[in-house]
Amino acid sequence: MTHAEIAVGLFGKTHKVSVDADGIVRGTGSLRSGREVNIVGIANAQPLGIEAALAIAQETLDIMRRGPGTAILVLVDSGSQLMSRREELLGLNEALGHLIKVLRAAASSGHPTVGLLYGSSTGGALIATGLATSWLAALPRAQPSVMQLQAMARVVKLSLDKLERLAADTPVFAPGIANFASMGAIHAVWDADSDLGIQLEQVLATRVNGDDERARLGAERGGRTKAATIIDRIVGEAQRG
Amino acid sequence: MQTLHFSYRAASRLPGKRAQALVGVVASNDLEVLLQRTPKATDCVVTVSTAVHGYDAVWKAVLADFVERRAPGGLRISINDGGARPDVVALRLAQGVRLMGDDA
Amino acid sequence: MRRLSWFELSARNRIAALLDARSFEEFIGPEEVVTSPHLLQFDLPVAFDDGIVVGRGRLDGKLVLVAAQEGRFMGGSIGEVHGAKLVGILRAARALAAAGRTQACLLLLDTGGVRLQEANAGETAAAEAVRAVLDARTAGASVVALLGGRAGCFGGGSLIAACCSHIVMSEHARLGVSGPEVIETYKGAEEFDSQDRALAWRTLGGMTRRLLGSADALVDDTAAAFRQAAIAQLQRPRPLEMARLQAEHARLRERIRRFGDCRDGAEIVRRVLEPAAVYGLDNWSAQDTERLIAKLPESAHDAR
Numbered sequence: 001m002t003h004a005e006i007a008v009g010l011f012g013k014t015h016k017v018s019v020d021a022d023g024i025v026r027g028t029g030s031l032r033s034g035r036e037v038n039i040v041g042i043a044n045a046q047p048l049g050i051e052a053a054l055a056i057a058q059e060t061l062d063i064m065r066r067g068p069g070t071a072i073l074v075l076v077d078s079g080s081q082l083m084s085r086r087e088e089l090l091g092l093n094e095a096l097g098h099l100i101k102v103l104r105a106a107a108s109s110g111h112p113t114v115g116l117l118y119g120s121s122t123g124g125a126l127i128a129t130g131l132a133t134s135w136l137a138a139l140p141r142a143q144p145s146v147m148q149l150q151a152m153a154r155v156v157k158l159s160l161d162k163l164e165r166l167a168a169d170t171p172v173f174a175p176g177i178a179n180f181a182s183m184g185a186i187h188a189v190w191d192a193d194s195d196l197g198i199q200l201e202q203v204l205a206t207r208v209n210g211d212d213e214r215a216r217l218g219a220e221r222g223g224r225t226k227a228a229t230i231i232d233r234i235v236g237e238a239q240r241g
Numbered sequence: 242m243q244t245l246h247f248s249y250r251a252a253s254r255l256p257g258k259r260a261q262a263l264v265g266v267v268a269s270n271d272l273e274v275l276l277q278r279t280p281k282a283t284d285c286v287v288t289v290s291t292a293v294h295g296y297d298a299v300w301k302a303v304l305a306d307f308v309e310r311r312a313p314g315g316l317r318i319s320i321n322d323g324g325a326r327p328d329v330v331a332l333r334l335a336q337g338v339r340l341m342g343d344d345a
Numbered sequence: 346m347r348r349l350s351w352f353e354l355s356a357r358n359r360i361a362a363l364l365d366a367r368s369f370e371e372f373i374g375p376e377e378v379v380t381s382p383h384l385l386q387f388d389l390p391v392a393f394d395d396g397i398v399v400g401r402g403r404l405d406g407k408l409v410l411v412a413a414q415e416g417r418f419m420g421g422s423i424g425e426v427h428g429a430k431l432v433g434i435l436r437a438a439r440a441l442a443a444a445g446r447t448q449a450c451l452l453l454l455d456t457g458g459v460r461l462q463e464a465n466a467g468e469t470a471a472a473e474a475v476r477a478v479l480d481a482r483t484a485g486a487s488v489v490a491l492l493g494g495r496a497g498c499f500g501g502g503s504l505i506a507a508c509c510s511h512i513v514m515s516e517h518a519r520l521g522v523s524g525p526e527v528i529e530t531y532k533g534a535e536e537f538d539s540q541d542r543a544l545a546w547r548t549l550g551g552m553t554r555r556l557l558g559s560a561d562a563l564v565d566d567t568a569a570a571f572r573q574a575a576i577a578q579l580q581r582p583r584p585l586e587m588a589r590l591q592a593e594h595a596r597l598r599e600r601i602r603r604f605g606d607c608r609d610g611a612e613i614v615r616r617v618l619e620p621a622a623v624y625g626l627d628n629w630s631a632q633d634t635e636r637l638i639a640k641l642p643e644s645a646h647d648a649r
Contacts, residue, residue, distance in 0.1 A: 054597060061594065064587075081522045085537045088521040088528070089548045089610060090600065091559045096522065097475075097507025098593055104479050105590055123459075123468075124522045127504055131472035146464035151530070156387070156461055172383050172425070173464040185469040212476050214469060215429065224466050226382060227429035230373065234433030237372045238401060238410060239440055242388055263375050266355060267392045268417045275375055275393055292388050319378075321390045 001118055001139060001192060003043045003075055009196035010037070010073075019043045024055045025075050031197050035204065038063045038111075041075030041129070048125035049082030050095040056129075057102040064106055071112045071204055074103070076129045077119025096128040103132045112208040114200065117142040117177075117186070131185060134209045137199070138177045138186045145175030171223045182223030184214035245289040245297060247304050251314030254282035257342035264340060265333040267323040272330060274337045275319040282315040291322035303327050307334045316341075347569040351493045352517045354568065356398045356413035359453050362568030363491075363575065364411065369402035373430060381424050383463045392418045395426040399434040401447075405576050409449045410438045416455030416496035423456060423501055424463035428470020435477035435488070442486035449579055450481055450488045452509065457524065458500020471501025478508045482585045487511060489578055491571050492518035492560075497549070499524050510585075510649060511578040512560040513571060514551035516631060520559065521549040547610030555634060556617045557600060558643040563631045570631070583649055592648035600643065617641060 001009070003025055007017040011029030017039050019025050023046030027039045040059045042052060063072060081092060107113040115133030120143040130136050130144070138144070149167065153160040167174035171182035180186045190199045215231055218224030261277045279286070285308055289300055307313070311334070318337070325333070346354075346362040354362060360369055373379050375393030384391050396418035401410050412434045414421040423431070431452075438450035459467035478488045490506040492498045493515030498506050503522050506512055514520065525539035525548075538544060547553060554560040561578060564570035583589060607613050618637065638644040 050597075050601060054594065054601075057594060061591065083523045083528050083531050083536075085528065085548060086608065088523065088537075089553070089607060089613070090604060091554075091557055091597075093503035093507045093520065093522045094559055095597055097504050098590075098597060100475055100504065101479065101508060101585070101590055101593075104476065105585075105587065108483065109587075124500065124504060127468065127472045127475065127501055131469070132475070146459055146468045147461060152461050152464070158387075166386055170383070170386065172466050173462055179465050180469070183465045183469045185465070185472070212473055212480075214473060215432070218466075218469065224425050224429075224469070226379070227425050227432075227466070227470065230379065230426060230429035231433040231436060234372050234399060234430065235437045235440055238434070238437030239444075242385055242390065261376055263357070263393065266415060266417045267390050267419075271417075273375075273392060277376060290390060292390055319393070321392060323390055 003077065006075065006116070006118055006196065010200060011197060022046070022052060022055065024052060024059070026059050031201055033201055035071065037071045037073050037200070039073050039075060042078045043075065045077055045079050045120050047079035047082040048096065048128060049087050050090055050092055053095040053099040053128065057099045060102045060106055064109060064111065069110050071114065072106055073200065074113065074115040074129060074133050076115060076117045076121050078121045078125040078129060080122035081124035096124055099128050100132040107134045107209045112204055114203055114208060117144060119143070122146065135187050135203055136185065137188050137190050137203065139190055139192050140177070142177050143175060144177060144180045144186070149174060182218070182221050184217030184221060184224065187217070242290060242292050243294055245291070245300055247287040247301065249285040249304070249308040251283050251285045251308055252312040254314040255312065255316055255338060255341055259341045259343060262337050262340035264336045267321045269323060270325055270329055271323050272325040272333055273321040274333045276337045276341055277317045279315055279317050285313045285316050285318065287318045287320065289320040289322060293322065293324055299327055303330050307331060311335070311338045313338055347572065348567055350566050351515055351568055351571055352495060352566050356415040356453065356455070359568065360398060360402070360411055360413050363451070363572050364402040364404055365406065369400055369411070371398060371400040372434070373399070379426060381426050381463065383425065387462050389462065395424060395430070396421060397427045397430050399430045404449065404451070407449070408447045409451055410434050410441065410447060411451045411453070413453035414455040416494040419460055420457035421455045421494065421496040422458060422460035423467040423470055424460040425466035425470065427460070428467055428474065432470060432473045432477050435474060435481050438481040438486045438488070439477065439484045442481060442484040448486055450486055451491060451575060452488060452505065453491045454498045454502050454506055455494025455496045456498060456500070456502035457496045458502055468501065471505065474505050475508050478505060479585065482510055485584070487579055487582050489513065489575055491575060492520060493566060493571065497524065510583040513562045513564060513574045513578060514554055514560045515564050515566045515571070516551055517566055518551050519545060519549040520554055552634060553610040553613055555644055556613055556638060557604070558596065558646050563634050565631050581647070583647060589648055596646055596648045617643065
C-alpha cells in the first residue's frame with residue numbers, strides 16, 4: 001500500500017495527509033468515531049538523515065503545542081539511516097536521538113503514540129521511528145530489517161545459502177515482520193484488506209502508552225526466551241539490599 | 242563447537258582468599274578462564290569449550306603442565322576458547338591462579 | 346589502576362578503576378554462566394557474561410548503577426542476553442531513582458552496534474535500552490555515557506548515547522551511527538575511505554564531537570580522568586523536560602545552519618577556533634581543548 005492508500009484506508013477520502021518532496025509525511029485525519037489523529041512519518045523508503053529527523057521532530061513538537069491527548073500515528077517507510085560522511089560529521093546519532101526523545105515526550109505527555117510500518121525500515125532508522133512508538137503495527141508487506149542477508153553473509157563470513165538455512169530455524173536474525181513480531185518488537189500485523197481505521201480504533205481503545213512490554217511479548221512468543229527473565233532479575237536484585 | 246573435559250589430581254589446595262576469578266576475553270588468539278573453588282582439595286576439573294577441533298592433545302599437555310607447576314587443587318576451571326595459542330592458554334591460566342591468591 | 350589506559354582495560358577493570366575501591370557488586374556475573382543461546386548454531390564461542398558487566402557500586406560515596414560493555418568480545422555487540430542486562434540495569438536505575446535511592450547510571454559503552462548473529466533481538470534491545478534511558482532520566486537519574494574503547498560507539502549504541510544526559514569521550518573514542526567500513530561498503534571509498542584512520546577520528550572522534558557539542562567532556566585516556574569527569578558531570582543534572590527538548594532542537598538546527606556545508610572535521614575546527622590556535626593542534630592535550638572550548642556556545646550548552 002502507498003501512504004495515500006493508507007490514509008484513505010484509515011480516514012476515508014477526506015483526510016489531510018500529505019508527503020513533501022523530502023519524503024516527510026504530515027497531516028491529520030478523523031476516524032469514524034470522530035477521533036482526530038495526527039500523522040507524522042517518512043515515506044518512499046527514504047533514508048533517514050539529520051534534516052528529515054529534525055523535520056519529523058518539529059512536526060511532533062507542533063502537534064504537542066496544539067493541544068494535549070491527541071493520538072499520533074507514525075507512518076514508516078524508510079530506508080536505513082542516511083549513510084554519508086556529512087551526516088556522521090554533523091552528529092546524525094544526536095538527530096535520531098532527538099527524534100526518539102520527542103516521540104517519547106509526546107507519549108509521556110499523554111498522546112497515544114502508535115507506529116505503522118508499511119514499507120521498509122532498517123537499522124538506526126527503524127530504532128528512531130517504528131521502535132520509538134508505544135505500540136507498533138505492521139502491514140503484511142512491510143520489511144523491517146537490521147541488514148539484508150546478502151550483506152550479512154559477507155560480514156559474518158558464511159555463504160548466503162548457509163545463512164538462509166539457519167534463518168529457517170530461528171527468528172533471531174533474518175529480516176521480516178514475522179521475525180520482528182516474534183521478538184516482541186512488532187505488536188501486531190494488521191490485515192491490509194480489512195478496515196484500517198477500525199484496526200487503529202481498536203488499538204487506541206487500549207492503554208497504548210504503558211510500560212515497555214516488548215521483552216515480555218518476546219518471551220510469550222518464544223522469540224526471546226531469556227531477555228525478560230534477565231531484566232526482571234536485575235531489577236529485583238538492584239532493589240534488594 | 243566442542244567441549245573437552247579433563248580431570249587432574251593436584252598436589253595441594255590452591256591457597257588464597259578469593260572464591261572465584263575471571264581472566265581473559267573470548268577474542269582472536271585469546272580465551273576466557275573462570276576459576277571457582279570446589280570442596281575436594283586435591284581435584285582440579287577443567288572444561289574447555291572451543292570451536293577449534295583436533296587439538297585435544299595440545300590442551301591436555303598444556304593443562305597437565307599447568308597442574309604440575311601450580312598445584313591448583315580444589316578448583317573447577319571453565320574455559321571459553323576464542324582460538325588461543327598454547328602460550329596464551331598457559332599465560333591466562335597462570336594469571337587466573339595468581340588472581341585467586343589476591344585479597345578478595 | 347586509575348593511571349592505567351582506559352582503552353586497554355577490560356570492562357570489569359574499567360568499572361573497578363572508575364568506582365570507589367571495592368564498592369562494586371556485579372549482577373548476573375560470569376559464574377552464573379548466563380550466555381547467548383544463539384551463537385552455537387554459528388559455531389561461535391560464548392562469553393560467560395555475554396560481553397557486558399552490570400551491577401551497582403559507589404562513585405564518590407554515592408550509590409550508582411553501572412553497565413560496561415566488553416568491546417573485545419564480538420565487538421561489544423548487543424545480543425539478546427547482553428541487551429537484556431543493559432535494559433535491566435537501566436530499568437533498575439529508574440526504580441531506584443523513583444525511590445530516591447540513586448541519582449545516576451553510568452554506561453561504559455564500547456560497541457560496534459547490534460550483533461548480527463542475533464540482529465533482531467539486539468535491535469529490539471537497543472530500542473528498549475533507549476526507552477529505558479529516557480525513563481530513568483524522567484525518574485530523576487542522570488545517565489552518563491563514558492566512551493573510550495576500541496569498538497567505539499556505533500549503531501544502536503550511538504542512539505543510546507545520544508539519549509544520555511551526559512557524554513564523556515576520550516581521545517580514543519569514536520561516536521557515530523554508521524562506521525567508516527559500513528559507509529564505504531554502501532557508498533564507496535570516495536564517500537568514506539575506511540583505511541584513512543585520521544579521517545575517521547576527525548569525523549567521529551572526541552575533538553570534533555566536543556567542538557560541536559555532541560559530547561560534554563573530552564578527557565585523557567585514563568581511568569582517573571573518566572572518574573573525575575563522571576563526578577563533575579553528575580553535579581549538573583539535566584532533567585528531561587520540554588524546555589530542554591526545545592533547546593536541543595534549536596541547537597541542532599543552529600549546528601546545521603553553521604556547519605552544514607562542512608565536509609571535514611578540520612573545517613569545523615577552523616571555523617570554531619581562532620586561526621592561530623589551529624597550529625600545533627597535534628600537541629594539544631584534552632585539557633587544552635577543554636579550557637578553550639568551555640566558553641564556546643556550541644560546546645558549553647545544557648541542551649541534551
